[in-house]
Amino acid sequence: MDYLIEPSAETFSDKLLGFTLPSRGARGRMVRLDALLDTVLSAHDYPPPITHLLSEALVLAALMGGLLKGDKAQLTMQAQTQGGIVNLLVCDYRDGAVRGYADFDPERLAALGANPSLAALFGAGYLAVTFETEHGQRYQGIVPLEGDSMAEACEIYFSQSEQVPTLIRVASRAVGGKRSAAGILIQHLPDGEEGRERLHVRMDHPDWEHVAILGGSISHQELLDPALSLEAIAWRLFHEEDEIRVQEGAPLTRGCRCTLEHYASVIARFPEEEQREMCNAEGIIAIDCAFCSRVFELTL
Incomplete structure (x- = not known):
C-alpha cells in the first residue's frame, strides 16, 4: 500500500487535512478544533447545550468548507426554525477562516435539562447550506433539520441536494474548562478524480459501502485524542487500501470579518x-x- 503525504509536520489541531482513496473513488476531510474553538465560543457566555451544538456546527462548517477551492469561495450553513428554542444558528467558512453564532431562548432552554435533543432545540426547523465559488456563483440546498445531530442533518443535505453519498462523524467534549471538537467527512465520487462530473451516482455502490464501513468505525475517543494525529487516523481507518493520498489543508483561524x-x-x-x-x-x-x-x- 502507498501512503503519500507532502513533507511536513503531522496535523493535530486547528488545521484541515484532506485525503483521497483513488481506487475507491472517495475523498475526505478531517479536522480537530482546540484553541480556535475556545476563541470562537468565548465571544458569548453560551450554556453547555448551545456550546455543544455550536462546537459541532463549527466542525461541520470547516469540513464542508474545506471541500471548496479558491481563496474567495465560501460555505455558509444556517439552521433556523419558527418558534424553536434555537432561533438561528449560523456558521461560515472562507479560506480557512471559521466563525459561528447561535441565538436562543435562555428560559426555554433551561427547562429542557442537560442534554436536549436536536428536535427539542429546533422543533420543525430546516438546514440551509450555501456554497459560493471563487467566481461568485452561488448554489443552495435546503432540507428539513432531521436526525439526532447536526452531522446527520448534513448527511441528509448531501444525499438529497447533492446526490453524493456522504458519511460524517463529529465528536466534542469539555475537559477542565477547555472544549475540543473534531470530525471526519467522507464522500464517494464514483467517476474518479475530484472535480469531474459525477455520473451514475449509486448510494449502494460496493466501493462506497466498503469505505463507509471503514470510516464509520471511527470512535469519538480517536477523533478527540490530542496525541493522535489526523494522518494517523487516516492510516488506522484505511491502511488496507491500495493507496491513501493525504494533503495538508488550510490552517484555521477565527473568521469574523467585522471592521x-x-x-x-x-x-x-x-x-x-x-x-x-x-x-x-x-x-x-x-x-x-x-x-x-x-x-x-x-x-x-
Whole structure:
C-alpha cells in the first residue's frame, strides 16, 4: 500500500487535512478544533447545550468548507426554525477562516435539562447550506433539520441536494474548562478524480459501502485524542487500501470579518435621513457584531 503525504509536520489541531482513496473513488476531510474553538465560543457566555451544538456546527462548517477551492469561495450553513428554542444558528467558512453564532431562548432552554435533543432545540426547523465559488456563483440546498445531530442533518443535505453519498462523524467534549471538537467527512465520487462530473451516482455502490464501513468505525475517543494525529487516523481507518493520498489543508483561524470601515461602508448606502434615525441620543450609531460580540460606534 502507498501512503503519500507532502513533507511536513503531522496535523493535530486547528488545521484541515484532506485525503483521497483513488481506487475507491472517495475523498475526505478531517479536522480537530482546540484553541480556535475556545476563541470562537468565548465571544458569548453560551450554556453547555448551545456550546455543544455550536462546537459541532463549527466542525461541520470547516469540513464542508474545506471541500471548496479558491481563496474567495465560501460555505455558509444556517439552521433556523419558527418558534424553536434555537432561533438561528449560523456558521461560515472562507479560506480557512471559521466563525459561528447561535441565538436562543435562555428560559426555554433551561427547562429542557442537560442534554436536549436536536428536535427539542429546533422543533420543525430546516438546514440551509450555501456554497459560493471563487467566481461568485452561488448554489443552495435546503432540507428539513432531521436526525439526532447536526452531522446527520448534513448527511441528509448531501444525499438529497447533492446526490453524493456522504458519511460524517463529529465528536466534542469539555475537559477542565477547555472544549475540543473534531470530525471526519467522507464522500464517494464514483467517476474518479475530484472535480469531474459525477455520473451514475449509486448510494449502494460496493466501493462506497466498503469505505463507509471503514470510516464509520471511527470512535469519538480517536477523533478527540490530542496525541493522535489526523494522518494517523487516516492510516488506522484505511491502511488496507491500495493507496491513501493525504494533503495538508488550510490552517484555521477565527473568521469574523467585522471592521469599523466595513460597517461605515454599509451605513453609507442608506439615505442620510435613515442614518440619522439609526443614531442614539449622542449621535452615535452603535453596531453589535453577533459573531465576536464587539460593539462598533460610528459618528455621523
